[in-house]
Amino acid sequence: MPESNERGSLTEAVFYILLSLYQPMHGYGIMQTVGEWSRGRVILGAGTLYGALNTLLEKNWIQTVPGSDNSRKKEYVITAQGKQQIEDERLRLEERLENAKRITGGNEL
Amino acid sequence: MKKIIRKLYWNPQKEENWLNSLAAKGLSLTDYSWGRYVFQDTEPGEYTYRIELLDKNAQTVESEVYLRFLEESGVEVVSHWKRWVYLRKKTVEGPFDLYSDIESRIRYLMRLTRFYLGLTLLEAFVGLANILIGITDVFVKPLQDRGFMSSVPFVNLFGGILCLGLGLMFFFALYLPIRSQLRKLKKEKEIFE
Numbered sequence: 279m280p281e282s283n284e285r286g287s288l289t290e291a292v293f294y295i296l297l298s299l300y301q302p303m304h305g306y307g308i309m310q311t312v313g314e315w316s317r318g319r320v321i322l323g324a325g326t327l328y329g330a331l332n333t334l335l336e337k338n339w340i341q342t343v344p345g346s347d348n349s350r351k352k353e354y355v356i357t358a359q360g361k362q363q364i365e366d367e368r369l370r371l372e373e374r375l376e377n378a379k380r381i382t383g384g385n386e387l
Numbered sequence: 388m389k390k391i392i393r394k395l396y397w398n399p400q401k402e403e404n405w406l407n408s409l410a411a412k413g414l415s416l417t418d419y420s421w422g423r424y425v426f427q428d429t430e431p432g433e434y435t436y437r438i439e440l441l442d443k444n445a446q447t448v449e450s451e452v453y454l455r456f457l458e459e460s461g462v463e464v465v466s467h468w469k470r471w472v473y474l475r476k477k478t479v480e481g482p483f484d485l486y487s488d489i490e491s492r493i494r495y496l497m498r499l500t501r502f503y504l505g506l507t508l509l510e511a512f513v514g515l516a517n518i519l520i521g522i523t524d525v526f527v528k529p530l531q532d533r534g535f536m537s538s539v540p541f542v543n544l545f546g547g548i549l550c551l552g553l554g555l556m557f558f559f560a561l562y563l564p565i566r567s568q569l570r571k572l573k574k575e576k577e578i579f580e
Binding site for chain 1 (some may be wrong): 456459482494495
């Protein structure tokens with residue numbers, strides 16, 4: 279059976295990992311950056327990050343920085359495909375935000 | 388100062404709690420093998436410990452790559468034993484959880500349930516096989532003709548019952564609780580990430 283092209287939202291972890299990799303970064307740097315951006319709300323577990331990085335590498339949404347493979351700390355960077363995913367997600371988020379504002383009137387509860 | 392404690396744990400969650408309660412008192416694990424725990428004096432509460440079941444044996448390439456990644460992320464690999472690793476992190480660096488979202492927690496719990504189910508089945512198989520051998524053996528040759536070998540069927544029988552008992556213990560005390568955690572998380576995943 280052919281797979282549906284309709285994709286769901288990215289998980290928050292994947293979204294932030296991809297976004298942090300617009301700059302080449304190693305694992306620890308990703309954890310720090312995502313923690314800062316979310317003001318300490320999203321603390322990536324090392325096991326979670328490791329699994330996500332491997333999946334994103336397989337999907338070719340990120341790649342390792344050439345030359346960093348052999349050094350002690352591997353660095354990762356987002357690919358064009360990954361950037362497309364971020365763009366798609368941004369549109370989905372904007373749609374959600376607009377609808378939420380429209381219905382609730384943008385008022386804080 | 389170094390302190391050695393010999394103890395056998397079969398429930399890693401209880402073992403982890405024990406390690407953390409000792410670390411809170413200033414006794415921090417630095418090495419483990421075959422029921423032998425080595426501790427060093429540290430500041431009370433300096434480290435938080437986690438015990439993790441790896442996907443493969445700790446000495447395989449895959450596991451080494453993973454453990455190196457953990458080290459680079461500020462996690463210290465204290466010791467490893469077969470598929471189990473003992474990890475710690477400085478408590479001041481914040482909460483220490485290896486898995487931070489539901490998806491990855493589910494994947495880890497599935498690894499645990501597979502492992503515990505495998506242990507259960509192995510013990511049950513070895514146990515039942517020995518019980519059967521023990522019982523049939525008695526009928527094949529009368530005990531009085533065996534001389535000093537006459538106790539062999541009973542060794543089979545009691546060894547078998549012991550294995551079967553272990554298998555049941557793994558099933559009820561390790562497998563079932565993890566499976567119910569897994570079910571709860573899967574429900575949660577329908578709503579949250």
